[in-house]
Every structure is written in C-alpha cells, then in structure tokens.
Amino acid sequence: MNTLASLKTLATSALIASTFSLIACGGSVDNKTASDNEASAGNINPVDARQATMHDLNDAMGVMGNMIKNPDKFDANTFKKEAAFLAETSEKSWEHFDDQSAGAGGSTEAVWNDKEGFATQIEMFKAVSAGLNDIAQNAKSVDEVKTAFAGVGAGCQSCHTIYKAE
Numbered sequence: 001m002n003t004l005a006s007l008k009t010l011a012t013s014a015l016i017a018s019t020f021s022l023i024a025c026g027g028s029v030d031n032k033t034a035s036d037n038e039a040s041a042g043n044i045n046p047v048d049a050r051q052a053t054m055h056d057l058n059d060a061m062g063v064m065g066n067m068i069k070n071p072d073k074f075d076a077n078t079f080k081k082e083a084a085f086l087a088e089t090s091e092k093s094w095e096h097f098d099d100q101s102a103g104a105g106g107s108t109e110a111v112w113n114d115k116e117g118f119a120t121q122i123e124m125f126k127a128v129s130a131g132l133n134d135i136a137q138n139a140k141s142v143d144e145v146k147t148a149f150a151g152v153g154a155g156c157q158s159c160h161t162i163y164k165a166e
C-alpha cells in the first residue's frame with residue numbers, strides 16, 4: 001500500500017515535471033519557426049546548423065558526382081533520392097544564415113551586407129536543384145542528368161564565390 005502510494009506520487013511528480021517543461025518550452029519559442037526550435041532544442045547554434053546543412057549538400061553532391069564520373073555505376077534509385085534531398089534542402093535550410101550575432105563562421109560579411117544578392121543566389125540554387133530533381137525522377141542514365149547536375153555544381157560555386165570565406 002505504502003509502496004503503491006509512493007509510486008503514485010512519483011508518477012504524478014514525473015507528470016508534473018514533464019508538463020512544466022512542456023510549458024517552459026512552449027513559452028520560450030512563440031516567435032520561432034519549427035526548425036529554430038529543433039536547433040535550440042539540441043543547442044545547435046546557427047553556424048553549426050548551416051555548416052551541417054552544407055555538409056549534407058556536399059554529401060549528396062558527392063554520391064551523385066561519383067555516378068557522373070563512373071557512368072556504369074549509375075543507380076537510378078539512389079540518384080533520385082539524393083536529387084530529391086537536394087531539392088528539398090534547397091527550399092528550407094537558409095534561416096540559419098539570418099542571425100549574424102551568432103558569428104560569421106565561414107561566411108563573408110556579404111551574407112548580411114548584401115541580403116538581396118544572397119537571396120538571389122538562393123533562388124537560383126532552388127531553381128537548378130528543382131530542375132535536377134525533375135529530370136532525375138525519370139532518368140535511366142548519366143547522360144540524362146549530367147547537364148542538370150553540372151548546373152547545380154555551378155550554383156554552389158556561384159554562391160560560394162561571393163558569400164563563403166576562403
């Protein structure tokens with residue numbers, strides 16, 4: 001009986017504790033987007049978050065690039081998946097560049113001094129990534145995707161030339 005009672009107390013306080021942390025969380029994130037929440041929940045600062053995204057982009061490009069270099073290794077399903085990941089990521093992962101106060105990281109000042117130019121690079125990158133994804137979804141050979149793939153590579157390069165520090 002005593003044991004049961006104290007178990008109940010324990011369970012209740014655990015419940016209260018988790019309710020409180022939910023409230024605390026909800027209260028502090030009112031003005032943020034879902035991905036900001038993700039970043040703050042894991043204590044990831046914006047510089048780390050955007051560099052992690054860049055590494056993911058780089059990995060996807062590496063997988064596809066290997067197939068472009070070795071056309072006999074073309075695997076339509078894998079290519080399709082990586083192209084879809086790229087297109088999806090190009091649409092949603094730029095808010096970690098918004099907050100300069102987190103530090104410049106490997107970005108040049110132009111990211112914040114020339115917001116319009118940076119936004120244009122993002123739009124171009126979205127367009128080439130979507131273009132590659134469209135073609136990749138039905139592609140059966142490297143020949144079909146290599147021009148669009150090169151366009152995406154040029155998109156990375158074009159932005160880095162101005163907005164990524166050496």
Ligand code: HEC
Nearest residue numbers: 051054057058104105106107121122125155156159163164
């Ligand atoms: C719209 C601009 C833009 C586009 C497009 C872009 N990048 Fe970046 N990239 C940056 C900036 C700015 C940085 C520096 C980030 C920082 O450290 O603050 C960066 C950093 C990187 C880094 C270094 C990350 C690190 O750990 O320091 C890699 C790798 C990278 N990008 C790969 C790519 C690849 C691959 C693509 C294309 C598939 C791409 N990027 C497209 C702007 C861009």
